[in-house]
Amino acid sequence: MINGMSESTRYEPKTIEPRWQKYWQDLGLYRFQETSNKPVYSIDTPPPTVSGRLHIGHVFSYTHTEITSRYHRMTGHNVYYPFGYDDNGLPTEILTERETGVKAYQADRQKFREMCLETGKKYAELFSSLWQKLGFSCDFGAAYSTISRESQKISQWSFIDLFHKGFLERRNEPALWCTNCVTSFAQAEIDDVNKAGKYLHLPFNVPGMEPIVIATTRPELLAACACLFVHPDDKRFLAYHGKKAKVPFYDHEVPVLLDSKAQMDKGTGAVMCCTFGDTTDIAWWRQHKLPLREAISKIGKMTEITGPLAGLRVEAAKKEMEKVLTEKGLVLKTVDIPAETRVVNTHERCGTPVEFLVQPQWFVQVVKHKEKLIEMGRKIKWHPEFMRHRYENWVENLSWDWAISRQRSFGVPIPAWYTEDGEVYVPETTDLPVDPTLHKPKRSSKSGAPWIGDADVLDTWATSSVTPLLNARHGAENERPNFLPMSMRPQAHDIIRTWAFYTIAKSYFHFGEVPWKEIVVSGHVKKPGQQVEAAQMAGQEFAKKTKISKSKDGDTYAPEKMMERHPSDAIRLWSAAASIGLDVPFDENGMNDASKFLNKFWNASRFALMNLESFVPKFLNEKFESRNANDLQVLGRLKKIVKAYHENFQSYELHKAKIELDKFFWDVCDDYIELVKYRCLKEYTNSEDKSDAQNSLYRVIFGLLQLYAPYAPHITEEIYQMYFKQFEKAESIHLIDLPKTAELSTAENSAMEAWMNGGGKLSLAAVRRIKKDNAISYRTPLKVLTLVGKGPIKNENLKLFTADLAGFAFAEMVELKSAIAAGAQPQTGNKIFRLETDDLDIQVEVSEEAMVKKLN
C-alpha cells in the first residue's frame, strides 16, 4: 500500500477536489510575484459582466484561459492572472432593477447606486466561488471591480487624456437612444431582430395635383415629418420638384426635395423624412438642414406635437395612428412585410427598438481613425487567425463615433462641468476620482457663470476597455513597470466589436500602441436542438446549434448543476476538447467521457504505483537510459509528445495537445503497462532489468501527470501528493516545471521504430488474437510461443520485445523462427494453435491440462 492510497477502485473527486483547492489557496500558489525576475506572462482576464448568473458557456471559455495560465506557470513564467468582474454601468443597473423591482429613474440616485453595489458584491462572490470550485488558478487576491475607486480613477484619467488629445468631443446631435433604459448607447450595442411590419401607403396632398403617395412603416412619426424625398431621376415625380405637400392628418406643409438616396424601386419611390425614423433621416437632416420635430420623448412617449397620440408609447401610437388614418380614408393600401425580410435595430440589453434623440453627448472619434485601428489589429497576433477578419470587418463598417455618455446613475461619472455659455471644465488627473454631481471644480468659470456638473456616467465599455491599464496600475504609486502591452487577451468572439475593439482603440489613442501581443478568441457553447423538415423526412436527426438563452433555458446549463454531476476536472477536460475559436454543441456525454477518463487515469496510476513499491528512482536530471526496448520506445514517444505539447500550447491549441496526450495515455495503458508489469513483480529477480522497468515506469507516469496537470489539476495533484512528492519534494505538482523538449536518443528512435513498424506492437496483438480466437484464457500459460517475422517484420526486431512478451503471454519459452514447419506435432498432452498473417506468423503450444483447468 502506497502512502494513504485507498482501496477503492473508483476515483472520488467529491472530497479530493475541494481539499486541493484549499491547499493551493493556503499556499498562495497562484499569487503574482511582483518582484520575481522570471519573465511575466500577463492575462487580460475578461471581467464577467454582472448581468446575471454565469452559464456553461462562460465556464467553457474561461477554462481555456485557465489551462493556458497553468501551462505558462509551469514553463517558467511569472503569471499574472487576475480575477475581475464588471459591475459598473447599465447591465448591473438592469439586473438590480430586475431583482429589486425598482426602476433607476424613479429611485434616489445615491440610494440606487448603493443597491447596485450590493448586487455587484453578491454576484462577485458567486463568480469567485464558481471559479474556485473549478480549480481556477486566478490570483483571487488581485481581484478587481470596474466600479472600484482605482477603476474610476483610471477610467476618468482615460477620459481626460482623450479629451486633451482631441479624440473626444461633446456634440449636440442625434444619438442612438433606448427609450426603455432611458439612455443613449453605441453602435456596438445594436442587436438586429427580425420583426414583421407593415407598409402604409399614405397620400400627401399637393394643391392642384394628384396627391404624392409614400410608403411608411412608421405612421406614428407623421407629426415629425420634415419633408419628402424623391430621386432626381425619377420621372414619375418630375412635376413635384420644389412643390409643397401636406402631411396627412396633421396638415402641416413640407417640401418635396431631391436626393439620390431616395430609392426609386422601394415602396412608392417617394419617401418621407422624419426626425428621426432611421439613420438615413439623420443624414438627410444634416445635409438638407431640415427642422427638428421631435415626436418621441426620452422615455418613449409621444410628444405634444403628435396631437391625439401624445402620451402614448410608440407601439400603441403606431396602432392608433393607423386606426385614425384608416377611419379618415387616408390609408390607400397596406402591405405586410414578413419578419424574414424586415430587420429592426434594437438595444441589445433589453430588445427595445432603437430611437434617435438629440442630446448633448460625448463621442470618441473612432470613425476618422479606422485605418490606424485596423493597423493596430494587424500588429496583434490573433488566435485563431481568421478572427481578425471580424475585427476588420467591424472597423471598416463603422459609421458612428463611439457615444460614451449614458444618462444613467450607476457607473463612473463623466468628469466634466459646463457653463451655460459653453465653457467646459475637465479636472486635473491628480484630483480623481471625481463626481461632478457632488464635487465642484477648483476654479470659477471665465464668465463667472455657475458650473453645471455632468450628471451622466460612462458607457460600461468605456471603463472595461481600460482593463490593461487597471492591471498595470497605470498612474498609481505602485504602477507595474513594463507591463504593457500585456501578453494575452482571452475573450469570446461575440465581443470582438465591443471589448476587443474598444480596448485596442483606447490603447492606440493613449499610447499609440497595442494593448496586448496576442488575442485568443474562444467560441460559444450552443444548445443542441432539432432541425429541419428535410432531415426529419429522411428519418435523420440533426443537431442544430442554437444560442443558450439565460431566460429560456433556466437551470439546464447552470454550471452549479453540472458540477453536482461531474468532477471539476471532467468539466475542464470537456472544455479543453474543443478546437480553438469554434462553437461547440453542448454535450453532457462529453463530460461523462471525461469522468471515465479520470477513473482510468486514477486506476492506471494507482496500478503503476503498486509496481513501484519500495522503489527509489534515479532522478530525472540524472542520465538514465533503459536497456529494454519497450522502455525505450515509450520514453521516446513521451519525448515526442512533450515536443508537440509545447508547440500546440504556443499556438493556444490546447485541444490538439490533449488529443496527442490522450492517445499516448491510452497506449501506455493498453500496451506499455501490460508489458512492463512483469518486470516489476516481486518475484522478478533480474535486478538490472527491474530497475530499468521501474525507472521507466516512474518517468512515464510522472510525465503524464505533469502534462495533464494544467488540464486536470486536482487528480494530478492527488496522485502527486500520494507518491511522487516524497522524491520530487515540491509542495505541489503545479510548482514543478513541465519537461522541456528534448532530443531523442538513437536507441529511443530505433526502439520506437521497432515497436511501431518493426513488429513489436504487432506481436502483442498477435498473442491477444491467438488466445482469443482459440478460446485460450488470457491467463493460460503457454509451453512455447513461436513467432515468424515476414516481409518488413524482422525477427531481430521482434527479439527486442520477447522477454516482455513472454511475461505478458505467460509463455515458458519464446522462439523466433524463419518459418513454422507445416504439420508440426505437439508433444503428448499438448495442443498447437497457429495464426498466419502477411506480416507475422504465430504459433502457440499449450498443455491440454492447462486449458481444461482454465475452463473449470
Add this chain to the structure above:
RNA sequence: GGGCAGUUAGCUCAGCUGGUAGAGCAUCGCCCUUACAAGGCGGGGGUCAAAGGUUCGAUCCCUUUACUGCCCACCA
C-alpha cells in the same frame, strides 16, 4: 449584398508541411484477466458535400457550385 468559417463512420468531432482515412459515443461479438465491468480485447460501418484543375499521387493545394452556421451591411 459584403465577409468568415464549416460540409469526413448512425452521432459529436480529429486529421501536422498532399502518399488511397482516425478517436470517442452508438452498434455487434468475445472476456470477471492479479489496475480499471462506468472495464478489457476484437469486429462491422466512410466513393472524406458535388464538379473541374494542378500532381506520379489530393480529404488535404487551386477554381466553381450547392448547402449549413456566424459576423457585418440593408431597415422609408
